[in-house]
Amino acid sequence: MRISFCCPSMESQPWLEGLRAALPQAEVAPWASGAAPADYALVWAPPQQFFDEQPQLKAAFNIGAGVDALLPLRVPSKTVLARLEDAGMAVQMAEYVCHALIRHFREFDAYAEQMSLGQWQARAPHMRADWPVGIMGLGVLGKRVAKAVAAFEFPVLGWSRSQHAIEGVRCYAGQAQLDDFLSACKVLVCLLPLTPDTRDILNQRNLSRLQPGGYVINVARGAHVVDDDLLALLDSGHLAGATLDVFHTEPLPDAHPFWRHPKITLTPHISARTLRQETIAQIAAKILAFEHGQALSGIVDLQRGY
Ligand code: NAP
Numbered sequence: 001m002r003i004s005f006c007c008p009s010m011e012s013q014p015w016l017e018g019l020r021a022a023l024p025q026a027e028v029a030p031w032a033s034g035a036a037p038a039d040y041a042l043v044w045a046p047p048q049q050f051f052d053e054q055p056q057l058k059a060a061f062n063i064g065a066g067v068d069a070l071l072p073l074r075v076p077s078k079t080v081l082a083r084l085e086d087a088g089m090a091v092q093m094a095e096y097v098c099h100a101l102i103r104h105f106r107e108f109d110a111y112a113e114q115m116s117l118g119q120w121q122a123r124a125p126h127m128r129a130d131w132p133v134g135i136m137g138l139g140v141l142g143k144r145v146a147k148a149v150a151a152f153e154f155p156v157l158g159w160s161r162s163q164h165a166i167e168g169v170r171c172y173a174g175q176a177q178l179d180d181f182l183s184a185c186k187v188l189v190c191l192l193p194l195t196p197d198t199r200d201i202l203n204q205r206n207l208s209r210l211q212p213g214g215y216v217i218n219v220a221r222g223a224h225v226v227d228d229d230l231l232a233l234l235d236s237g238h239l240a241g242a243t244l245d246v247f248h249t250e251p252l253p254d255a256h257p258f259w260r261h262p263k264i265t266l267t268p269h270i271s272a273r274t275l276r277q278e279t280i281a282q283i284a285a286k287i288l289a290f291e292h293g294q295a296l297s298g299i300v301d302l303q304r305g306y
């Protein structure tokens with residue numbers, strides 16, 4: 001069996017070594033134009049040429065959860081496309097979102113400022129019942145985040161395409177229930193895939209439906225946000241702040257107003273990193289399952305966009 005590695009932005013050597021150790025029977029090689037035909041591939045933002053030259057691929061495994069970089073590509077019709085399912089990302093996402101939420105809710109930035117000025121002063125506590133946290137996207141990552149937020153006893157709401165039933169989470173589904181969901185939230189966490197339906201979803205219309213003093217945590221994709229709408233709602237005071245991990249252009253351009261906005265906390269797309277060992281273990285298991293004719297989970301539906 002031949003496995004090709006086509007992740008142009010990543011250092012290939014540790015991946016090749018890990019794959020060879022996990023699947024000693026496989027011939028593993030980095031992809032380059034003209035490479036021998038492979039049975040399977042690990043991909044992250046591959047060029048169109050990769051799929052054009054590998055029409056025989058049985059399956060391509062995206063080494064991230066989001067497949068938006070693959071949506072514009074023509075993938076050979078017989079190639080199964082699978083994405084990463086958790087592989088160590090869900091717990092990272094849970095800790096990132098809980099950190100951002102609690103940092104804001106407990107006013108840790110204000111305390112840091114006060115203490116740096118030598119001011120010993122307690123602030124009035126907030127009531128968590130007044131801080132419902134809504135999670136857009138109740139997939140592998142959204143569900144794990146919902147569970148983590150619920151453990152801190154915040155009211156938790158969730159919104160997805162299809163109806164879900166999750167203990168401790170008030171679930172909403174579809175466009176018809178979006179406004180009811182948004183108006184019941186004070187904190188909004190975006191964990192949607194980026195698709196034609198979800199692009200620009202964090203816009204003026206939707207964000208202004210959040211409760212006054214709302215807070216936005218975007219850990220999905222930058223193109224979910226209409227940047228100017230978010231800035232306007234922060235400046236008007238309707239939103240109290242935002243924590244943003246993902247951006248339209250990455251790295252975030254120097255001149256972007258997000259860099260210097262006092263109500264915005266930024267991180268460089270690190271909320272849930274792809275972990276090499278866990279990723280290789282998951283994909284190696286899926287390749288073996290596929291070779292034995294078993295159905296794979298985490299298959300991407302290109303029509304649906306995730
Ligand atoms: P997933 O398991 O596919 O879950 C996607 C969720 O979004 C599902 O609940 C789905 O609804 C819902 N959804 C999709 N389209 C929708 C729509 N039009 N309206 C309402 N709900 C919709 O994905 P995941 O593994 O949780 O990952 C989610 C995203 O996180 C990825 O696509 C990626 O962009 C992002 N991510 C970011 C980082 C980072 O470091 N910043 C790391 C990993 C992932 P159904 O349940 O009804 O299908």
Ligand code: GLV
Nearest residue numbers: 063064065066067
């Ligand atoms: C990272 O952003 C991913 O989609 O896994």
